[in-house]
Amino acid sequence: MPVVEVWLAYNNPNLKRAVIEGLRIWANRPFFKTNPALAIRLISQHKADPSEYLRRSVGHALRDISKKQSALISSEIKSWDLTDPKINLHINL
Incomplete structure (x- = not known):
């Protein structure tokens, strides 16, 4: 996990998106x-990223x-400031 966290800390939205897309797929692996x-x-820590491209990836992931972990996703979203204009969910729960 440390490598994933390092990559997610970079300023490059393309790199962060690649990691988030990987996490999206890895969510079905035994560890996750x-x-x-x-x-x-x-994934959620990037919900208000300046890059709309990245925020969309967050929402899609x-x-x-949520198809398998709807309760956890709902719980996570409840902690968000939904009045923040950068937070664009793209999630239909």
């Missing part, structure tokens, strides 16, 4: 099946994960 909150946390 037993630790889904970690993937959700890593969380929407996909």
